[in-house]
Amino acid sequence: MSFYTIEELEKLGFNKLGDNVSISKKASIYGHGRISIGNNTRIDDFVVLSAGEGGIEIGENVHIAIYSSLIGSGKIQLSNFSNISSRVSIYSSNDDYSGGAMTNPTIPPCYTNVSHQDVYIGKHVIIGCGCVVLPGVQVKDGVAVGALSLVNTDCKEWSIYVGNPIKKIKERKKDLLKLEVKYKE
Template sequence: MPQLSGDELNKMGFAGLGENVLISDRASFYNCKAITIGDNVRIDDFCVLSAGVGGINIGSFVHIAVGTTLIGAGKITLSDFSNLSSRVSIYSSSDDYSGVTMTNPMVPNKYTGVLHADVFLGKHVIVGSGSVILPGLTLEEGVAVGALSLVRCDCKAFGIYAGNPARRMKERKRNLLKLEELFWADFKAEAAVDVPQK
């Protein structure tokens, strides 16, 4: 996967850009001044991140896999250690499908009824391939969403959700919280070794 260089990333004008950010040169970004990216983030080929007024905030140690889209006027937050598999779609805006209003962005706003609402993914959330997350939802810490799921309601912490519409199937193990503690201890120890001695 060919990746953008550090100079190319800096020229894009992100609101914030961390270290060790690996972005494919085949990914597309719109309104970079409203996008913040933390440390140790990878964004793969054919992803589309289109930030609206609310912006997109990506934490650290996050992976956004091939063909994923984050689109809408509301704020989209991906917390630390979250993971979006291929072809996941997160929308913070959606047309009204009821027929009460007209639809699509080529029609003036006064004729449409677009919903704009923030989307929040907590730490350690993982979303399976082909899943769709609708505007206004919160996926709390540790949520796992199975492939090809339609998420229409908030997801409570450490639940495994799947289906159309997605529903809580069972509990997700919390072992990863202990692993996170070990990870940070190792990470800080390695960082200390890398600091030049005076």
């Protein structure tokens, strides 16, 4: 994987750029000035970051894997130690599917009814391969979401969710919090 150098990243004009950031040269990034990225973060090939008015805020020690996308006008926040697996789509904007309005970005806004809501991904969250996260969702600290799940509702802390739509299947262990302390030492 070919990553931008720090000098190249600084020229792109991010709102905030931490230390030890690795972004693939094959990632597509729109709205650099509305994107903040924390220390020790990695963004892989073919990731799409499209920051609308709310922007995208990526914490420290975050990994966004290949073919994932973060798109929309609402704010998307990925907290420290969160992990977005491959082919995950996180949306903070959504077309009106009811038929009461037209859809797609080639149509002027006066004919559409797009909704925008912030999305929050907490600390130590892992979202499995192929998941879709819809606007307005809060995935609280410590949540694990299994592959191919539809995240259409808020997720309670330290829980494991799976399915389409998601449902909680059990509590998640908190052992990793001890490892976080050791890592920070």
